[in-house]
Amino acid sequence: MRFGPIDVEFILGILPFLFKGALITIELTVQAIVFGTFIGLFVALMKISRFKVLSILGGFYTWVIRGIPLLVQLFILYYGLPHIGIQLSPKAAAVMGLSICGGAYIAEIIRAGIQSIEKGQMEAALSLGMSYAQAMRRVILPQAYRRLLPPMGNEFIALMKDTSLVSVITMVELMRSGILLNTTYFRPMEIYITVGVVYLIMTTFFIYLISLLEKRLAISDGE
Amino acid sequence: MIVAEKVNKSFGKLHVLKDVSLTVQQGEVVVIIGPSGSGKSTFLRCLNYLEPIDNGYITVDGQPVGKRRLPNGRLVDDSRKNLYRLRSRIGMVFQRFNLFPHQTALQNVMEGPITVSRIPVSEAKARAEALLAKVGLADKAQAYPVQLSGGQQQRVAIARALAMQPKVMLFDEPTSALDPELVGEVLEVIKDLARDGMTMVVVTHEMGFAREVADRVVFMDEGSILEDTTPQNIFTRPGHPRTREFLSKIL
Numbered sequence: 307m308r309f310g311p312i313d314v315e316f317i318l319g320i321l322p323f324l325f326k327g328a329l330i331t332i333e334l335t336v337q338a339i340v341f342g343t344f345i346g347l348f349v350a351l352m353k354i355s356r357f358k359v360l361s362i363l364g365g366f367y368t369w370v371i372r373g374i375p376l377l378v379q380l381f382i383l384y385y386g387l388p389h390i391g392i393q394l395s396p397k398a399a400a401v402m403g404l405s406i407c408g409g410a411y412i413a414e415i416i417r418a419g420i421q422s423i424e425k426g427q428m429e430a431a432l433s434l435g436m437s438y439a440q441a442m443r444r445v446i447l448p449q450a451y452r453r454l455l456p457p458m459g460n461e462f463i464a465l466m467k468d469t470s471l472v473s474v475i476t477m478v479e480l481m482r483s484g485i486l487l488n489t490t491y492f493r494p495m496e497i498y499i500t501v502g503v504v505y506l507i508m509t510t511f512f513i514y515l516i517s518l519l520e521k522r523l524a525i526s527d528g529e
Numbered sequence: 530m531i532v533a534e535k536v537n538k539s540f541g542k543l544h545v546l547k548d549v550s551l552t553v554q555q556g557e558v559v560v561i562i563g564p565s566g567s568g569k570s571t572f573l574r575c576l577n578y579l580e581p582i583d584n585g586y587i588t589v590d591g592q593p594v595g596k597r598r599l600p601n602g603r604l605v606d607d608s609r610k611n612l613y614r615l616r617s618r619i620g621m622v623f624q625r626f627n628l629f630p631h632q633t634a635l636q637n638v639m640e641g642p643i644t645v646s647r648i649p650v651s652e653a654k655a656r657a658e659a660l661l662a663k664v665g666l667a668d669k670a671q672a673y674p675v676q677l678s679g680g681q682q683q684r685v686a687i688a689r690a691l692a693m694q695p696k697v698m699l700f701d702e703p704t705s706a707l708d709p710e711l712v713g714e715v716l717e718v719i720k721d722l723a724r725d726g727m728t729m730v731v732v733t734h735e736m737g738f739a740r741e742v743a744d745r746v747v748f749m750d751e752g753s754i755l756e757d758t759t760p761q762n763i764f765t766r767p768g769h770p771r772t773r774e775f776l777s778k779i780l
Contacts, residue, residue, distance in 0.1 A: 435617025
């Protein structure tokens with residue numbers, strides 16, 4: 307069966323191979339989100355710290371990482387580091403690059419979220435005798451993270467799409483699966499449209515998950 | 530109960546507190562009045578070190594606030610731990626209530642005892658329920674702050690502060706953000722506390738309240754205490770021309 311340039315049978319034939327790649331893409335995305343969120347929370351707390359050294363270090367991190375293209379960072383990690391004796395597997399370099407980069411953006415999102423909470427909340431918590439850490443954990447972060455969800459959702463989707471970049475460091479995920487198929491069959495139209503559609507399905511599902519989460523949080527907030 | 534000696538505080542070039550000294554006895558209700566920008570709220574916030582002071586010395590219940598005096602007389606920053614412990618014994622009520630919006634009224638009142646005093650949840654709950662009943666909101670325990678009126682929110686905030694069983698209560702313009710018809714219910718709760726013998730410092734523009742409840746009224750202007758006397762004195766024969774001018778504008 308054909309629709310214009312699209313041969314449906316050919317597409318059905320390559321789908322299993324693309325799905326295998328998609329699984330790797332999902333795995334990379336989830337790992338990058340988990341590590342990136344840890345890095346992001348840590349860097350965000352550094353940036354708003356009253357200790358100058360920490361806030362400068364945090365600012366330096368986000369400045370450098372956000373200012374250099376992820377592609378360049380991946381090349382440094384995978385092709386650069388071996389020259390000083392550090393050999394990373396494609397998987398390790400990919401997860402590291404995506405987490406470091408995602409972490410910088412997530413740090414900015416978390417910082418903005420924390421700072422959007424009214425100053426009186428921290429003061430009320432402190433006036434009860436809470437330590438700064440207790441106030442953060444019990445009062446500020448629980449409020450911030452509901453506000454964080456929409457921008458975090460965007461960042462997670464961006465991260466999922468950015469995983470396609472790690473195809474250049476020989477990581478066989480969805481994009482590289484498409485490239486490999488194309489070197490065999492040379493049918494770029496069908497292959498890359500299919501790859502695009504698989505990405506679209508995954509990001510759509512992701513958006514749906516996040517909107518579910520937003521609704522649940524809104525309910526637990528009494529609004 | 531509270532002793533403040535020569536407290537000074539600047540925000541950049543703005544000298545907002547100039548040698549402010551004040552003593553509050555146990556069980557006393559001191560009301561601080563004065564024009565906006567006179568430093569009265571800042572002074573109140575210095576009493577639990579939400580605002581660090583530049584110099585001067587404050588003690589509450591015999592404990593130094595924020596800065597501790599060494600045997601040689603020098604003042605140094607006290608440990609964070611001491612500060613947190615001290616704050617847990619000083620209740621504070623804010624102009625904008627500052628209830629935790631992600632928690633119910635009951636959870637707001639339980640938060641301090643559970644997180645700071647680490648008492649069992651069942652005990653904290655019983656204490657919180659009793660306090661909500663005391664401020665007349667037993668039926669609103671499960672309501673979130675957004676579902677409460679301003680007056681109700683402020684009463685929950687008072688209960689939240691009382692849950693720490695403080696030695697002193699500080700009120701920072703507790704009725705200024707309220708619609709006029711809701712002011713009374715909050716003042717009633719504060720009056721009840723006064724009758725129970727709670728030591729209180731109240732910054733307010735409610736002169737009727739000051740006249741009725743205060744043991745002393747303090748007038749502040751441009752970062753200094755100009756007058757510290759009984760309500761009868763200040764309202765019938767104010768000693769300082771600035772006090773007279775201020776009172777004539779608002780009474």
